[in-house]
Amino acid sequence: MxxxxxxxxxxxxxxxxxxxxxxxxxxxxxxxxxxxxxxxxxxxxxxxxxxxxxxxxxxxxxxxxxxxxxxxxxxxxxxxxxxxxxxxxxxxxxxxxxxxxxxxxxxxxxxxxxxxxxxxxxxxxxxxxxxxxxxxTEMDLWLASIVADNWEAVERRSRSPEFDFEAALTDVLTGVGATEHDVMAVLRELDYSTDPKAWTDADREELARLIRERTKxxxxxxxxxxxxxxxxxxxxxxxxxxxxxxxxxxxxxxxxxxxxxxxxxxxxxxxxxxxxxxxxxxxxxxxxxxxxxxxxxxxxxxxxxxxxxxDLLDRITVYPVQDETHWTDGRGTVLPDAFLLPAAATPLDLAYAVHSDIGDGYLHAVDARAGRRIGEDHELEEGDVVKVVSTAT
Ligand SMILES: Nc1nc2c(ncn2[C@@H]2O[C@H](COP(=O)(O)OP(=O)(O)O)[C@@H](O)[C@H]2O)c(=O)[nH]1
Ligand SMILES: [Mg+2]
Missing domain, CATH: 3.40.50.300 (P-loop containing nucleotide triphosphate hydrolases)
Known part of the structure; x- marks a missing residue:
């Protein structure tokens, strides 16, 4: 949720x-x-x-x-x-x-x-x-302290030949809700070194601020x-x-x-x-x-x-149903569930939001309003009612 x-x-x-x-x-x-x-x-x-x-x-x-x-x-x-x-x-x-x-x-x-x-x-x-x-300010400094506390571990990892700077940072920041995608997006805004030893306190604070703006x-x-x-x-x-x-x-x-x-x-x-x-x-x-x-x-x-x-998170409400004619679930309840998905989410995203098994077994989806199949990369909109057909039920 x-x-x-x-x-x-x-x-x-x-x-x-x-x-x-x-x-x-x-x-x-x-x-x-x-x-x-x-x-x-x-x-x-x-x-x-x-x-x-x-x-x-x-x-x-x-x-x-x-x-x-x-x-x-x-x-x-x-x-x-x-x-x-x-x-x-x-x-x-x-x-x-x-x-x-x-x-x-x-x-x-x-x-x-x-x-x-x-x-x-x-x-x-x-x-x-x-x-x-x-x-x-409090959130920025809190995040900066988390980054600083974990920096030694990032430095240690940097000695390994398999070291991946972005992955190491993602590991530090997943705990505060940042995804790899967030970390990559923020790093694109920074002029940074992939050698953690070259980072200053000011660099880490800037990273923390950008992560906070993006994730909170x-x-x-x-x-x-x-x-x-x-x-x-x-x-x-x-x-x-x-x-x-x-x-x-x-x-x-x-x-x-x-x-x-x-x-x-x-x-x-x-x-x-x-x-x-x-x-x-x-x-x-x-x-x-x-x-x-x-x-x-x-x-x-x-x-x-x-x-x-x-508005701020730009979510849309999408309603999964099993019966595309009556807009019901298996027990006949009309529009039983609503999911708040990111704007431009696809039927496949909806399938995964319902359950990872439904996502893994995804076959196709039906727009219940229009009564027609929609493609896997179709962009869903606010208020869409969608039947997902999956090998998992
Ligand atoms: N006038 C007015 N007082 C409010 C309003 N909202 C909360 N308060 C009062 O502000 C005080 C602190 O509220 P509280 O919800 O305990 O604040 P908290 O410490 O931020 O959780 C209480 O006396 C509330 O009755 C409001 O909209 N108008
Ligand atoms: Mg309180």
Missing amino acids: LSVALAGKPNAGKSTFYKAATMADVDVANYPFTTIDANRGVSHVRTRCPCLDRETRCDSDDCRDGTRYVPVELLDVAGLVPGAHEGKGLGNQFLDSLSNADVILNVVDASGGTDAEGDPVEVGSYDPVQDVAFIE PIVVVANKADVAPADNVERLREAADRVVPATAEGELALRRAAEVGAVDYDPGDEAFEIAGDPSDAQREGLERVRDVMDEFGGTGVQPALDEAVY
């Missing part, structure tokens, strides 16, 4: 975001438990379900009336403060938990109500723009937008490529209200409707959330996840 990590300094609102984003409504939860452990749970990205192109909505638990929720793993990474890479605030251990992350949500307190260490200060008195760079791309969540000075959100937008204003607290309130039937709201909706008969206090709270949503087009929690996966 694709892995999204919440990083940021204490009190930025990570755990609130996490709680909201992993709180699956009973309709959506087809997992035995939503929270895998304290800081690792299942969240979802939102997309248009292909069942909207058929007469009836599908019966998958992840589809709400044509709005599809595709599972992703969400990590709540605690304890990141400036100096974390040196172990400050238990930082090293927490940075290590970013190893498996495919993309990072840097949760920033846009209200400027927490200082560099995460201690509460008067709203507007700390400049949140500083928190954009701090996470990048970041969306900034400008959280606490409900109380943030408007200027702060604007300046954050200027400081980073991808910034999503959000109110994690507002999203949590809405999901809780939706759970007890007090509002009609699906995660990612731009607005909600009051459904039950809330108390005056509840109604007042909900109306405050509505004001923020009107301003930003929603609470920002679902859009942050969607932007990370669909």
